Amino acid sequence: MDSPRKRTSTAQPRAPADHAERFRRVRDAHQSETAEDYVEIIAELIGxxxxxxxxxxxxxxxxxxxxxxxxxxxxxxxxxxxxxPYRAIFLTDKGRKLAAASRERHLVVRDLLISLGIDPETAEADAEGIEHHVSKTTLEAFRRHLAKQRRPRD
Amino acid sequence: MDSPRKRTSTAQPRAPADHAERFRRVRDAHQSETAEDYVEIIAELIGxxxxxxxxxxxxxxxxxxxxxxxxxxxxxxxxxxxxxPYRAIFLTDKGRKLAAASRERHLVVRDLLISLGIDPETAEADAEGIEHHVSKTTLEAFRRHLAKQRRPRD
DNA sequence: CAACTAAGTTAGCTGTAGCTAAGTTAGGTT
DNA sequence: AACCTAACTTAGCTACAGCTAACTTAGTTG
Structure with missing residues (x-):
């Protein structure tokens, strides 16, 4: 007996090194990556x-x-x-939704990197890997930062 | 016949949608992730x-x-x-080097997120996933941004 | 319309990364 | 010294994500 997937919300009193939950989230992100990448590209190709x-x-x-x-x-x-079989691939509603969200997030991440002075080429490349690990909270912060940049004096 | 791993640097004349190379890099990053995470934690535990x-x-x-x-x-x-067998785990030189580099990068990424107004909790969590996809170039830009933040009037 | 070719499929392999269940070993307790 | 127990190992499973090789289908072209 050895199941590590139990403690989903036992509210441990501030676990000393609660890496576990973080790593779990990274693993989960990896699961969704393929789907996100594919629907994004499929949407692009259809477009x-x-x-x-x-x-x-x-x-x-x-x-x-x-x-x-x-x-x-x-x-x-x-x-x-x-x-x-032998036909083209199309997105379902679910797929389209995921594609739109992924695309938006991708652009925000890329633009944030650019706004930090990274060249567009590198920004595009790094965004590809980074985007899947950007939480809602962080994405919001990125958006705020971009908005601030666009109108510096306010 | 169908091998996609060939074109390592054939200098295609600006490939129309050169996603391929980017995705290849993301896949490569995934390969190294486990190693980086492990040596980082092992170093921490040994410390x-x-x-x-x-x-x-x-x-x-x-x-x-x-x-x-x-x-x-x-x-x-x-x-x-x-x-x-049945003994503790130690790092080789190679492992120690990787651990140090990973740790440094992790901290830079985390601090950058914090500097954008993200709460430390979230920053720590997101950094865990993001760090593996931050290129040298981008890491440098992050460092520059942090340095600039620290002494705003200069 | 026959045949060729490009696109798609299938089968079968590898390696990574997780799991459970069952077995060993090392080290502390009595 | 004997024995417990926690730590570790092994075996055997699943799923994902890649590959090659061989096959089938659809569509174009002579």
């Missing part, structure tokens, strides 16, 4: 070309078609996309 | 108690001892730690 093909996704992510196929099946299972 | 026990790591990360055992074996294989 650009009207549809998202498996081969385009493979190209975009730099992985094989087989890998994309696997992932799409998972995303379909989880209700983010619809796809029929 | 506090003189040694790092498997059971403490399990507690810290909120995973089972079996999982930690696996991970430690991988870290040993990769030359970050030394460990003998």
């Amino acid at each position: 650009e070309k009207g549809e998202a093909r498996l081969v385009d996704l493979a190209e975009c992510f730099g992985v094989t078609k087989a890998t994309v196929n696997n992932t799409i099946q998972r995303l379909q299972r989880d209700g983010f996309v619809t796809s029929e | 506090e108690k003189g040694e790092a026990r498997l059971v403490d790591l399990a507690e810290c990360f909120g995973v089972t001892k079996a999982t930690v055992n696996n991970t430690i074996q991988r870290l040993q294989r990769d030359g970050f730690v030394t460990s003998e």
Whole structure:
């Protein structure tokens, strides 16, 4: 017996080194990353070309078609996309919502990095990894900072 | 035939949507995350108690001892730690170096978040996920921003 | 309309990262 | 010295995320 997933909210009296919960959250974020990245790109492709093909996704992510196929099946299972054999991939409502939120967050993160003097190239690249770990609270703070930057004297 | 891992630096003439390289970097970051998190915590435990026990790591990360055992074996294989059966875990030079760098980066990221008005609690939590995706360039920019904050009139 | 090709699928492999359950070992207690 | 118990290990499972190789389908083109 050894189950670490229990203490979801036992209100430990200020655990000495409560890393556990934080790491749990990072692990959870990793779970959602793939979905977020895929729906974001799918939305982009649909916007650009009207549809998202498996081969385009493979190209975009730099992985094989087989890998994309696997992932799409998972995303379909989880209700983010619809796809029929040999046909293009489309987003469900759930997928579209996630895509919009992800995109917005991505842009905020990227712009924040730029606002700190990071070159757009690097900002774009780092935002890709960072975005998935930015909590609501932090995202809000980023937005506030950007707003402040835009109208310095106020 | 379908290998996406080839184009390491073929200097494509400004690829239209060169997401691929970015995503590749995010995947690479994920690879190193575990190592960074572990050596950081191991260093901390050694600092506090003189040694790092498997059971403490399990507690810290909120995973089972079996999982930690696996991970430690991988870290040993990769030359970050030394460990003998039923004994505590210690860092190699390589491990210590990684731990120091990770810790420093972690602190910079956390402090940057705090400097943007995020509460320390959240900053600490988000830093945990974000730190692994902060490039050298970005880290430098973070440091500059912190330095500027500390002496506003200059 | 036949055939070719690009797109998509399937099968089967690897490695990481988690888990449970059951077994060992080391070290402290009696 | 014997024995408990906590710490550690091992075995065997799941899911994700990648790969290659081989196959099928759809769509274009001669």
